[in-house]
Amino acid sequence: MSQPIILYDIPATDPKRKAWSPNTWKARYSLNFKGLPYKTEWVEYPDIESVCTKIGAGPSSTRPDGSPGYTLPVIYDPSTKSVVADSLNIAKYLDKTYPDTPKLLPAGTEAFQSMFLGNVAPAISLPLLKILFHRQCTGLNDPSEKYFRSTREKMFGKKLEDMGGEEEWNKLEPALAKLNGWLSANGPGRDDLLTGDRIIFADIQLASLLIWAKVVCGEDSEDWKRLASLHDGKWKRFLAQFEKYGAVDI
Amino acid sequence: MSQPIILYDIPATDPKRKAWSPNTWKARYSLNFKGLPYKTEWVEYPDIESVCTKIGAGPSSTRPDGSPGYTLPVIYDPSTKSVVADSLNIAKYLDKTYPDTPKLLPAGTEAFQSMFLGNVAPAISLPLLKILFHRQCTGLNDPSEKYFRSTREKMFGKKLEDMGGEEEWNKLEPALAKLNGWLSANGPGRDDLLTGDRIIFADIQLASLLIWAKVVCGEDSEDWKRLASLHDGKWKRFLAQFEKYGAVDI
Numbered sequence: 001m002s003q004p005i006i007l008y009d010i011p012a013t014d015p016k017r018k019a020w021s022p023n024t025w026k027a028r029y030s031l032n033f034k035g036l037p038y039k040t041e042w043v044e045y046p047d048i049e050s051v052c053t054k055i056g057a058g059p060s061s062t063r064p065d066g067s068p069g070y071t072l073p074v075i076y077d078p079s080t081k082s083v084v085a086d087s088l089n090i091a092k093y094l095d096k097t098y099p100d101t102p103k104l105l106p107a108g109t110e111a112f113q114s115m116f117l118g119n120v121a122p123a124i125s126l127p128l129l130k131i132l133f134h135r136q137c138t139g140l141n142d143p144s145e146k147y148f149r150s151t152r153e154k155m156f157g158k159k160l161e162d163m164g165g166e167e168e169w170n171k172l173e174p175a176l177a178k179l180n181g182w183l184s185a186n187g188p189g190r191d192d193l194l195t196g197d198r199i200i201f202a203d204i205q206l207a208s209l210l211i212w213a214k215v216v217c218g219e220d221s222e223d224w225k226r227l228a229s230l231h232d233g234k235w236k237r238f239l240a241q242f243e244k245y246g247a248v249d250i
Numbered sequence: 251m252s253q254p255i256i257l258y259d260i261p262a263t264d265p266k267r268k269a270w271s272p273n274t275w276k277a278r279y280s281l282n283f284k285g286l287p288y289k290t291e292w293v294e295y296p297d298i299e300s301v302c303t304k305i306g307a308g309p310s311s312t313r314p315d316g317s318p319g320y321t322l323p324v325i326y327d328p329s330t331k332s333v334v335a336d337s338l339n340i341a342k343y344l345d346k347t348y349p350d351t352p353k354l355l356p357a358g359t360e361a362f363q364s365m366f367l368g369n370v371a372p373a374i375s376l377p378l379l380k381i382l383f384h385r386q387c388t389g390l391n392d393p394s395e396k397y398f399r400s401t402r403e404k405m406f407g408k409k410l411e412d413m414g415g416e417e418e419w420n421k422l423e424p425a426l427a428k429l430n431g432w433l434s435a436n437g438p439g440r441d442d443l444l445t446g447d448r449i450i451f452a453d454i455q456l457a458s459l460l461i462w463a464k465v466v467c468g469e470d471s472e473d474w475k476r477l478a479s480l481h482d483g484k485w486k487r488f489l490a491q492f493e494k495y496g497a498v499d500i
Contacts, residue, residue, distance in 0.1 A: 107436075108445040112362035114435035118428065119369055178368065185364035186357075195358040 025208035026087035027073035032245040034101035123175035127168035275458035276337035277323035282495035284351035373425035377418035
Protein backbone atom coordinates (compact mmCIF):
# COMPACT_ATOMS: atom_id res chain seq x y z
CA MET A 1 0.00 0.00 0.00
CA SER A 2 1.80 3.11 -1.23
CA GLN A 3 -0.84 5.76 -0.54
CA PRO A 4 -3.42 5.91 2.25
CA ILE A 5 -7.03 4.90 1.66
CA ILE A 6 -9.47 7.84 1.53
CA LEU A 7 -12.47 7.58 3.87
CA TYR A 8 -15.37 9.90 3.04
CA ASP A 9 -17.19 11.04 6.19
CA ILE A 10 -19.69 13.73 7.27
CA PRO A 11 -18.30 16.46 9.57
CA ALA A 12 -19.88 18.09 12.63
CA THR A 13 -19.26 21.63 13.87
CA ASP A 14 -17.50 20.67 17.06
CA PRO A 15 -14.00 19.22 16.43
CA LYS A 16 -14.41 16.95 19.46
CA ARG A 17 -17.37 15.29 17.84
CA LYS A 18 -16.22 15.59 14.25
CA ALA A 19 -16.65 11.86 13.55
CA TRP A 20 -20.15 11.05 14.74
CA SER A 21 -22.07 9.11 12.06
CA PRO A 22 -22.65 5.48 13.09
CA ASN A 23 -22.39 4.30 9.49
CA THR A 24 -19.07 5.94 8.75
CA TRP A 25 -17.79 4.85 12.18
CA LYS A 26 -18.27 1.26 11.02
CA ALA A 27 -15.75 1.88 8.22
CA ARG A 28 -13.44 3.95 10.45
CA TYR A 29 -13.35 1.29 13.18
CA SER A 30 -12.76 -1.33 10.46
CA LEU A 31 -9.76 0.58 9.08
CA ASN A 32 -8.34 1.31 12.53
CA PHE A 33 -8.89 -2.28 13.67
CA LYS A 34 -6.96 -3.56 10.66
CA GLY A 35 -4.25 -0.94 11.11
CA LEU A 36 -4.60 0.29 7.53
CA PRO A 37 -3.37 3.85 6.81
CA TYR A 38 -6.15 6.20 5.68
CA LYS A 39 -7.14 9.83 5.69
CA THR A 40 -10.57 11.39 5.92
CA GLU A 41 -12.22 13.60 3.33
CA TRP A 42 -15.04 15.52 5.02
CA VAL A 43 -18.18 15.91 2.90
CA GLU A 44 -21.27 17.94 3.84
CA TYR A 45 -24.65 16.18 3.38
CA PRO A 46 -25.77 18.13 0.28
CA ASP A 47 -22.48 17.28 -1.46
CA ILE A 48 -22.57 13.51 -0.90
CA GLU A 49 -24.28 12.72 -4.21
CA SER A 50 -21.94 14.87 -6.33
CA VAL A 51 -18.83 13.55 -4.59
CA CYS A 52 -20.00 9.95 -5.04
CA THR A 53 -20.81 10.55 -8.70
CA LYS A 54 -17.44 12.22 -9.26
CA ILE A 55 -15.38 9.39 -7.76
CA GLY A 56 -17.60 6.69 -9.28
CA ALA A 57 -19.29 5.39 -6.13
CA GLY A 58 -22.63 3.87 -7.07
CA PRO A 59 -25.80 4.49 -5.08
CA SER A 60 -26.17 2.31 -1.98
CA SER A 61 -29.94 2.45 -1.79
CA THR A 62 -33.14 3.47 -3.54
CA ARG A 63 -35.10 6.42 -2.20
CA PRO A 64 -38.86 6.09 -1.57
CA ASP A 65 -39.47 8.03 -4.82
CA GLY A 66 -37.42 5.45 -6.74
CA SER A 67 -34.36 7.66 -7.34
CA PRO A 68 -30.90 6.38 -6.36
CA GLY A 69 -29.72 7.18 -2.82
CA TYR A 70 -26.06 7.99 -2.23
CA THR A 71 -24.71 7.52 1.28
CA LEU A 72 -21.45 7.48 3.18
CA PRO A 73 -19.22 5.73 4.09
CA VAL A 74 -17.40 5.36 0.81
CA ILE A 75 -13.70 4.56 0.53
CA TYR A 76 -11.28 5.05 -2.33
CA ASP A 77 -8.23 2.83 -2.26
CA PRO A 78 -5.50 4.28 -4.51
CA SER A 79 -3.48 1.03 -4.33
CA THR A 80 -6.15 -0.86 -6.26
CA LYS A 81 -7.99 2.14 -7.72
CA SER A 82 -11.16 0.77 -6.09
CA VAL A 83 -14.13 2.75 -4.86
CA VAL A 84 -16.34 0.89 -2.35
CA ALA A 85 -19.62 2.12 -0.85
CA ASP A 86 -21.48 0.78 2.23
CA SER A 87 -19.75 -0.33 5.43
CA LEU A 88 -20.43 -4.05 4.98
CA ASN A 89 -19.03 -3.98 1.44
CA ILE A 90 -16.04 -2.05 2.76
CA ALA A 91 -15.46 -4.71 5.42
CA LYS A 92 -15.64 -7.46 2.77
CA TYR A 93 -13.30 -5.51 0.46
CA LEU A 94 -10.73 -4.92 3.21
CA ASP A 95 -10.81 -8.58 4.33
CA LYS A 96 -10.21 -9.69 0.75
CA THR A 97 -7.68 -7.07 -0.32
CA TYR A 98 -5.62 -7.11 2.89
CA PRO A 99 -5.73 -10.80 3.91
CA ASP A 100 -2.90 -10.39 6.43
CA THR A 101 -4.99 -8.04 8.60
CA PRO A 102 -7.44 -9.37 11.23
CA LYS A 103 -10.67 -10.59 9.62
CA LEU A 104 -13.93 -8.71 10.13
CA LEU A 105 -16.00 -11.51 8.61
CA PRO A 106 -14.18 -14.72 9.51
CA ALA A 107 -15.42 -17.92 7.83
CA GLY A 108 -18.17 -19.49 9.89
CA THR A 109 -19.55 -16.18 11.16
CA GLU A 110 -20.96 -14.69 7.94
CA ALA A 111 -24.54 -15.99 8.22
CA PHE A 112 -24.73 -15.11 11.91
CA GLN A 113 -23.29 -11.64 11.31
CA SER A 114 -25.74 -11.11 8.50
CA MET A 115 -28.52 -12.10 10.91
CA PHE A 116 -27.21 -9.65 13.48
CA LEU A 117 -27.09 -6.81 10.95
CA GLY A 118 -30.51 -7.64 9.52
CA ASN A 119 -32.49 -8.60 12.58
CA VAL A 120 -30.83 -7.42 15.78
CA ALA A 121 -29.04 -4.15 15.07
CA PRO A 122 -32.14 -2.38 13.63
CA ALA A 123 -34.09 -2.97 16.86
CA ILE A 124 -31.37 -0.90 18.55
CA SER A 125 -30.53 1.61 15.83
CA LEU A 126 -34.09 2.66 14.97
CA PRO A 127 -35.14 3.89 18.43
CA LEU A 128 -31.66 5.35 18.96
CA LEU A 129 -32.01 7.25 15.69
CA LYS A 130 -35.13 8.99 16.93
CA ILE A 131 -33.62 9.71 20.34
CA LEU A 132 -30.54 11.29 18.74
CA PHE A 133 -31.99 13.05 15.66
CA HIS A 134 -32.41 16.59 16.97
CA ARG A 135 -29.17 16.63 18.95
CA GLN A 136 -27.25 15.30 16.01
CA CYS A 137 -28.77 17.87 13.68
CA THR A 138 -27.86 20.91 15.77
CA GLY A 139 -24.22 19.84 15.76
CA LEU A 140 -23.90 19.86 11.98
CA ASN A 141 -22.57 22.67 9.80
CA ASP A 142 -25.28 24.88 8.26
CA PRO A 143 -25.62 23.22 4.83
CA SER A 144 -25.76 19.74 6.40
CA GLU A 145 -28.14 20.85 9.14
CA LYS A 146 -30.65 22.26 6.62
CA TYR A 147 -30.37 19.18 4.38
CA PHE A 148 -30.62 16.73 7.26
CA ARG A 149 -33.58 18.45 8.87
CA SER A 150 -35.62 18.81 5.69
CA THR A 151 -35.02 15.26 4.39
CA ARG A 152 -35.62 13.56 7.78
CA GLU A 153 -38.68 15.63 8.68
CA LYS A 154 -40.15 14.78 5.27
CA MET A 155 -39.28 11.10 5.71
CA PHE A 156 -40.89 10.78 9.15
CA GLY A 157 -43.60 13.46 8.80
CA LYS A 158 -42.57 15.02 12.14
CA LYS A 159 -40.25 17.70 13.46
CA LEU A 160 -36.96 16.22 14.68
CA GLU A 161 -37.67 17.67 18.13
CA ASP A 162 -40.94 15.71 18.30
CA MET A 163 -39.24 12.34 17.93
CA GLY A 164 -37.48 10.35 20.63
CA GLY A 165 -38.40 10.45 24.28
CA GLU A 166 -39.70 7.65 26.52
CA GLU A 167 -41.54 5.95 23.68
CA GLU A 168 -38.22 5.19 21.98
CA TRP A 169 -36.41 4.33 25.22
CA ASN A 170 -39.18 1.79 25.78
CA LYS A 171 -38.13 0.10 22.54
CA LEU A 172 -34.38 0.57 22.98
CA GLU A 173 -34.06 -0.83 26.49
CA PRO A 174 -35.77 -4.20 25.84
CA ALA A 175 -33.76 -4.62 22.62
CA LEU A 176 -30.53 -4.06 24.56
CA ALA A 177 -31.74 -6.34 27.37
CA LYS A 178 -32.29 -9.13 24.84
CA LEU A 179 -28.83 -8.61 23.38
CA ASN A 180 -27.34 -8.60 26.87
CA GLY A 181 -29.00 -11.96 27.51
CA TRP A 182 -27.65 -13.42 24.27
CA LEU A 183 -24.12 -12.21 25.01
CA SER A 184 -24.26 -13.77 28.47
CA ALA A 185 -24.64 -17.18 26.76
CA ASN A 186 -20.90 -16.92 25.99
CA GLY A 187 -20.22 -17.28 29.71
CA PRO A 188 -18.46 -15.05 32.25
CA GLY A 189 -15.44 -13.17 30.93
CA ARG A 190 -16.54 -13.89 27.35
CA ASP A 191 -19.78 -11.91 27.33
CA ASP A 192 -18.44 -8.57 26.05
CA LEU A 193 -17.95 -9.62 22.42
CA LEU A 194 -20.25 -11.58 20.13
CA THR A 195 -17.83 -14.47 19.59
CA GLY A 196 -16.44 -14.13 23.11
CA ASP A 197 -12.82 -13.33 22.39
CA ARG A 198 -12.19 -11.43 19.18
CA ILE A 199 -13.71 -8.40 17.48
CA ILE A 200 -15.76 -9.04 14.34
CA PHE A 201 -17.79 -6.71 12.13
CA ALA A 202 -21.01 -7.19 14.13
CA ASP A 203 -19.19 -5.98 17.28
CA ILE A 204 -18.04 -2.95 15.30
CA GLN A 205 -21.64 -2.38 14.22
CA LEU A 206 -22.73 -2.24 17.86
CA ALA A 207 -19.75 -0.12 18.95
CA SER A 208 -20.59 2.35 16.17
CA LEU A 209 -24.12 2.77 17.50
CA LEU A 210 -22.74 3.32 21.00
CA ILE A 211 -20.08 5.86 20.04
CA TRP A 212 -22.72 7.69 17.99
CA ALA A 213 -24.85 8.07 21.14
CA LYS A 214 -21.85 9.06 23.26
CA VAL A 215 -20.50 11.64 20.79
CA VAL A 216 -23.85 13.15 19.83
CA CYS A 217 -25.27 13.36 23.38
CA GLY A 218 -21.97 14.14 25.10
CA GLU A 219 -20.50 12.14 27.93
CA ASP A 220 -22.12 14.29 30.62
CA SER A 221 -25.64 14.15 29.18
CA GLU A 222 -28.50 12.41 30.94
CA ASP A 223 -29.17 10.26 27.86
CA TRP A 224 -25.63 8.91 27.61
CA LYS A 225 -25.52 8.30 31.35
CA ARG A 226 -28.80 6.40 31.08
CA LEU A 227 -27.49 4.21 28.27
CA ALA A 228 -24.12 3.75 29.95
CA SER A 229 -25.70 2.62 33.22
CA LEU A 230 -27.94 -0.08 31.75
CA HIS A 231 -27.15 -3.68 32.74
CA ASP A 232 -24.41 -2.73 35.19
CA GLY A 233 -22.56 -0.58 32.69
CA LYS A 234 -22.57 -3.24 29.98
CA TRP A 235 -22.56 -0.87 26.99
CA LYS A 236 -20.01 1.52 28.40
CA ARG A 237 -17.76 -1.49 28.98
CA PHE A 238 -18.52 -2.78 25.50
CA LEU A 239 -17.56 0.52 23.91
CA ALA A 240 -14.39 0.83 26.00
CA GLN A 241 -13.01 -2.19 24.13
CA PHE A 242 -12.94 -0.01 21.02
CA GLU A 243 -11.08 2.98 22.48
CA LYS A 244 -7.84 1.81 20.91
CA TYR A 245 -9.55 1.81 17.50
CA GLY A 246 -11.15 5.22 17.96
CA ALA A 247 -8.54 7.49 16.33
CA VAL A 248 -9.90 10.25 14.08
CA ASP A 249 -7.58 12.30 11.81
CA ILE A 250 -9.19 15.72 12.33
CA MET B 251 -21.33 -44.97 29.59
CA SER B 252 -22.60 -48.29 30.89
CA GLN B 253 -26.34 -47.89 30.28
CA PRO B 254 -28.13 -45.94 27.56
CA ILE B 255 -29.57 -42.51 28.23
CA ILE B 256 -33.39 -42.42 28.44
CA LEU B 257 -35.11 -39.88 26.15
CA TYR B 258 -38.70 -39.07 27.08
CA ASP B 259 -40.80 -38.32 23.97
CA ILE B 260 -44.49 -38.01 22.99
CA PRO B 261 -45.83 -40.76 20.70
CA ALA B 262 -48.15 -40.51 17.70
CA THR B 263 -50.58 -43.17 16.47
CA ASP B 264 -48.81 -43.96 13.23
CA PRO B 265 -45.50 -45.82 13.81
CA LYS B 266 -44.03 -44.07 10.74
CA ARG B 267 -44.50 -40.70 12.37
CA LYS B 268 -43.96 -41.84 15.93
CA ALA B 269 -41.29 -39.18 16.63
CA TRP B 270 -42.85 -35.95 15.49
CA SER B 271 -42.45 -33.24 18.19
CA PRO B 272 -39.99 -30.51 17.12
CA ASN B 273 -38.83 -30.03 20.70
CA THR B 274 -38.03 -33.66 21.38
CA TRP B 275 -36.46 -33.96 17.91
CA LYS B 276 -33.90 -31.37 19.03
CA ALA B 277 -32.78 -33.75 21.79
CA ARG B 278 -33.03 -36.82 19.54
CA TYR B 279 -30.95 -35.22 16.79
CA SER B 280 -28.46 -34.07 19.44
CA LEU B 281 -28.08 -37.61 20.79
CA ASN B 282 -27.84 -39.18 17.32
CA PHE B 283 -25.38 -36.48 16.15
CA LYS B 284 -23.12 -37.24 19.09
CA GLY B 285 -23.51 -40.98 18.62
CA LEU B 286 -24.59 -41.50 22.22
CA PRO B 287 -26.61 -44.67 22.96
CA TYR B 288 -30.14 -43.97 24.19
CA LYS B 289 -33.60 -45.44 24.24
CA THR B 290 -36.96 -43.72 24.10
CA GLU B 291 -39.66 -43.82 26.74
CA TRP B 292 -42.94 -42.77 25.16
CA VAL B 293 -45.16 -40.59 27.35
CA GLU B 294 -48.70 -39.42 26.50
CA TYR B 295 -49.38 -35.68 27.02
CA PRO B 296 -51.55 -36.01 30.16
CA ASP B 297 -48.80 -38.09 31.82
CA ILE B 298 -45.90 -35.67 31.24
CA GLU B 299 -46.25 -33.88 34.55
CA SER B 300 -46.46 -37.06 36.66
CA VAL B 301 -43.53 -38.68 34.84
CA CYS B 302 -41.42 -35.52 35.27
CA THR B 303 -42.31 -35.30 38.95
CA LYS B 304 -41.52 -38.99 39.46
CA ILE B 305 -38.06 -38.82 37.89
CA GLY B 306 -37.27 -35.42 39.41
CA ALA B 307 -37.37 -33.25 36.27
CA GLY B 308 -38.23 -29.69 37.23
CA PRO B 309 -40.74 -27.57 35.35
CA SER B 310 -39.32 -25.92 32.22
CA SER B 311 -41.78 -23.03 32.11
CA THR B 312 -44.51 -21.18 33.95
CA ARG B 313 -48.09 -21.45 32.67
CA PRO B 314 -50.17 -18.30 32.14
CA ASP B 315 -51.96 -19.03 35.44
CA GLY B 316 -48.62 -19.06 37.28
CA SER B 317 -48.45 -22.82 37.82
CA PRO B 318 -45.32 -24.77 36.74
CA GLY B 319 -45.32 -26.16 33.19
CA TYR B 320 -43.72 -29.53 32.54
CA THR B 321 -42.60 -30.27 28.99
CA LEU B 322 -40.58 -32.78 27.03
CA PRO B 323 -37.86 -33.44 26.06
CA VAL B 324 -36.35 -34.67 29.28
CA ILE B 325 -33.43 -37.09 29.47
CA TYR B 326 -32.24 -39.31 32.28
CA ASP B 327 -28.60 -40.31 32.14
CA PRO B 328 -27.99 -43.37 34.36
CA SER B 329 -24.20 -42.91 34.08
CA THR B 330 -24.32 -39.67 36.03
CA LYS B 331 -27.78 -40.12 37.57
CA SER B 332 -28.72 -36.75 36.01
CA VAL B 333 -32.15 -35.65 34.86
CA VAL B 334 -32.11 -32.76 32.36
CA ALA B 335 -35.15 -30.94 30.95
CA ASP B 336 -35.31 -28.61 27.89
CA SER B 337 -33.47 -29.25 24.62
CA LEU B 338 -30.95 -26.40 25.04
CA ASN B 339 -30.07 -27.58 28.57
CA ILE B 340 -29.76 -31.12 27.21
CA ALA B 341 -27.36 -29.90 24.49
CA LYS B 342 -25.25 -28.09 27.12
CA TYR B 343 -25.28 -31.13 29.39
CA LEU B 344 -24.22 -33.50 26.61
CA ASP B 345 -21.42 -31.14 25.44
CA LYS B 346 -20.09 -30.96 28.99
CA THR B 347 -20.55 -34.58 30.05
CA TYR B 348 -19.30 -36.12 26.80
CA PRO B 349 -16.50 -33.76 25.73
CA ASP B 350 -15.14 -36.21 23.16
CA THR B 351 -18.33 -36.02 21.06
CA PRO B 352 -18.87 -33.24 18.46
CA LYS B 353 -19.89 -29.98 20.13
CA LEU B 354 -23.41 -28.58 19.71
CA LEU B 355 -22.46 -25.22 21.24
CA PRO B 356 -18.82 -24.64 20.27
CA ALA B 357 -17.05 -21.70 21.93
CA GLY B 358 -17.58 -18.54 19.91
CA THR B 359 -21.06 -19.51 18.71
CA GLU B 360 -23.03 -19.38 21.97
CA ALA B 361 -24.25 -15.77 21.76
CA PHE B 362 -25.14 -16.12 18.09
CA GLN B 363 -26.95 -19.41 18.70
CA SER B 364 -28.81 -17.85 21.58
CA MET B 365 -29.81 -15.01 19.23
CA PHE B 366 -30.98 -17.55 16.63
CA LEU B 367 -33.07 -19.43 19.18
CA GLY B 368 -34.51 -16.26 20.68
CA ASN B 369 -35.03 -14.07 17.63
CA VAL B 370 -35.03 -16.10 14.43
CA ALA B 371 -36.48 -19.54 15.16
CA PRO B 372 -39.75 -18.21 16.68
CA ALA B 373 -40.57 -16.28 13.47
CA ILE B 374 -40.54 -19.69 11.75
CA SER B 375 -41.93 -21.94 14.50
CA LEU B 376 -44.95 -19.81 15.45
CA PRO B 377 -46.63 -19.71 12.03
CA LEU B 378 -45.63 -23.35 11.44
CA LEU B 379 -47.24 -24.27 14.75
CA LYS B 380 -50.58 -22.90 13.61
CA ILE B 381 -50.29 -24.49 10.16
CA LEU B 382 -49.57 -27.89 11.71
CA PHE B 383 -51.77 -27.88 14.85
CA HIS B 384 -54.84 -29.71 13.60
CA ARG B 385 -52.93 -32.27 11.54
CA GLN B 386 -50.61 -32.99 14.43
CA CYS B 387 -53.52 -33.40 16.82
CA THR B 388 -55.40 -35.99 14.78
CA GLY B 389 -52.28 -38.16 14.67
CA LEU B 390 -52.03 -38.48 18.44
CA ASN B 391 -53.34 -41.27 20.64
CA ASP B 392 -56.70 -40.54 22.28
CA PRO B 393 -55.54 -39.26 25.70
CA SER B 394 -52.93 -36.96 24.07
CA GLU B 395 -55.34 -35.77 21.39
CA LYS B 396 -57.95 -34.71 23.99
CA TYR B 397 -55.32 -33.04 26.18
CA PHE B 398 -53.60 -31.29 23.27
CA ARG B 399 -56.83 -30.01 21.74
CA SER B 400 -58.29 -28.66 24.98
CA THR B 401 -55.10 -26.96 26.22
CA ARG B 402 -54.22 -25.38 22.82
CA GLU B 403 -57.76 -24.26 22.01
CA LYS B 404 -57.93 -22.63 25.44
CA MET B 405 -54.50 -21.03 24.94
CA PHE B 406 -55.35 -19.52 21.52
CA GLY B 407 -59.11 -19.06 21.96
CA LYS B 408 -59.80 -20.82 18.63
CA LYS B 409 -60.50 -24.28 17.29
CA LEU B 410 -57.32 -25.93 15.99
CA GLU B 411 -58.98 -26.25 12.57
CA ASP B 412 -59.49 -22.48 12.45
CA MET B 413 -55.78 -21.71 12.72
CA GLY B 414 -53.20 -21.84 9.95
CA GLY B 415 -53.92 -21.18 6.30
CA GLU B 416 -52.58 -18.40 4.07
CA GLU B 417 -52.34 -15.92 6.93
CA GLU B 418 -49.64 -18.06 8.56
CA TRP B 419 -47.90 -18.92 5.28
CA ASN B 420 -47.66 -15.17 4.74
CA LYS B 421 -45.60 -14.97 7.93
CA LEU B 422 -43.66 -18.19 7.42
CA GLU B 423 -42.44 -17.53 3.88
CA PRO B 424 -40.84 -14.10 4.54
CA ALA B 425 -39.19 -15.46 7.71
CA LEU B 426 -37.67 -18.31 5.70
CA ALA B 427 -36.69 -15.92 2.89
CA LYS B 428 -34.77 -13.79 5.41
CA LEU B 429 -33.01 -16.84 6.79
CA ASN B 430 -32.17 -17.98 3.26
CA GLY B 431 -30.59 -14.57 2.61
CA TRP B 432 -28.54 -14.76 5.80
CA LEU B 433 -27.32 -18.27 5.01
CA SER B 434 -26.26 -17.14 1.54
CA ALA B 435 -23.77 -14.76 3.21
CA ASN B 436 -21.64 -17.85 3.92
CA GLY B 437 -21.03 -18.13 0.19
CA PRO B 438 -21.74 -20.87 -2.38
CA GLY B 439 -21.30 -24.41 -1.10
CA ARG B 440 -21.34 -23.15 2.49
CA ASP B 441 -24.90 -21.85 2.61
CA ASP B 442 -26.67 -24.98 3.88
CA LEU B 443 -25.46 -24.73 7.49
CA LEU B 444 -25.29 -21.74 9.81
CA THR B 445 -21.52 -21.85 10.27
CA GLY B 446 -20.99 -23.11 6.73
CA ASP B 447 -19.37 -26.45 7.37
CA ARG B 448 -20.41 -28.15 10.58
CA ILE B 449 -23.68 -28.87 12.35
CA ILE B 450 -24.36 -26.91 15.54
CA PHE B 451 -27.40 -26.77 17.81
CA ALA B 452 -29.07 -23.94 15.87
CA ASP B 453 -28.97 -26.08 12.71
CA ILE B 454 -30.59 -28.88 14.70
CA GLN B 455 -33.24 -26.41 15.86
CA LEU B 456 -34.10 -25.61 12.25
CA ALA B 457 -33.95 -29.27 11.12
CA SER B 458 -36.32 -30.18 13.96
CA LEU B 459 -38.89 -27.66 12.70
CA LEU B 460 -38.55 -29.05 9.18
CA ILE B 461 -38.87 -32.72 10.11
CA TRP B 462 -41.89 -31.80 12.24
CA ALA B 463 -43.58 -30.34 9.16
CA LYS B 464 -42.55 -33.28 6.98
CA VAL B 465 -43.67 -35.97 9.45
CA VAL B 466 -46.92 -34.29 10.50
CA CYS B 467 -48.04 -33.29 6.99
CA GLY B 468 -46.65 -36.32 5.21
CA GLU B 469 -44.22 -36.22 2.33
CA ASP B 470 -46.99 -36.27 -0.30
CA SER B 471 -49.03 -33.43 1.22
CA GLU B 472 -49.47 -30.07 -0.50
CA ASP B 473 -48.13 -28.25 2.56
CA TRP B 474 -44.88 -30.20 2.73
CA LYS B 475 -44.43 -29.86 -1.04
CA ARG B 476 -44.96 -26.12 -0.74
CA LEU B 477 -42.37 -25.81 2.03
CA ALA B 478 -39.93 -28.15 0.28
CA SER B 479 -40.13 -26.18 -2.98
CA LEU B 480 -39.35 -22.74 -1.48
CA HIS B 481 -36.04 -21.13 -2.52
CA ASP B 482 -35.16 -23.84 -5.05
CA GLY B 483 -35.64 -26.65 -2.55
CA LYS B 484 -33.49 -25.02 0.12
CA TRP B 485 -35.29 -26.50 3.13
CA LYS B 486 -35.63 -29.98 1.69
CA ARG B 487 -31.86 -29.89 1.05
CA PHE B 488 -31.23 -28.51 4.51
CA LEU B 489 -33.20 -31.34 6.13
CA ALA B 490 -31.53 -33.99 3.96
CA GLN B 491 -28.26 -33.21 5.76
CA PHE B 492 -29.86 -34.64 8.91
CA GLU B 493 -31.08 -37.94 7.46
CA LYS B 494 -28.11 -39.78 8.93
CA TYR B 495 -29.09 -38.48 12.38
CA GLY B 496 -32.77 -39.33 11.99
CA ALA B 497 -32.90 -42.80 13.59
CA VAL B 498 -35.85 -43.50 15.92
CA ASP B 499 -35.97 -46.58 18.15
CA ILE B 500 -39.66 -47.45 17.74
